[in-house]
Amino acid sequence: AQSVTQPDIHITVSEGASLELRCNYSYGATPYLFWYVQSPGQGLQLLLKYFSGDTLVQGIKGFEAEFKRSQSSFNLRKPSVHWSDAAEYFCAVGLNDMRFGAGTRLTVKP
């Protein structure tokens, strides 16, 4: 069965610092992988997705993620965090019956 693990429940970084959010997946075939962001009381906004091809994926708002099949990982990165990036981040696997991780809450210190 497909599943996603986000090991970090809460991460705090300083504004301008780099960010990496971890995601590990379990999937029987080539996975469809996603990162979504959710601000309080809002729905989910897609940051980026990986279906096939180049394993380094560029997304919106300066985010990127790297698919590593050998490690079953799809970590999200950003070189310089902005205060507006504070939100909940979800990794997901699958397509229409998407399975989400429990999320990582990002706090940005001034």
Place this chain on the structure above:
Amino acid sequence: ETGVTQSPTHLIKTRGQQVTLRCSSQSGHNTVSWYQQALGQGPQFIFQYYREEENGRGNFPPRFSGLQFPNYSSELNVNALELDDSALYLCASTVAGRTNEKLFFGSGTQLSVL
């Protein structure tokens, strides 16, 4: 703006009651999925409808049911509400078979069961 609209935005019910949540998708989106997001958790897949028929279901009891209509609207019905049903309910739509098509999420309905 995702083009997916959910109503109502907030709802308060009491235990044992029934509730209907509504979702309006983009024209042409023949697949709609519903998710339950409990406080502090990731969304959990409830079920998916494709061309008005259920096409996949997560680990939810039969008192969770749905309908999809030809006009790209859909409903989630929950009978015999329990306190643990309190959550944000999200619908998401797409076009089945188009693997490059992303899933479009609505902003959700916040259901509180007292």
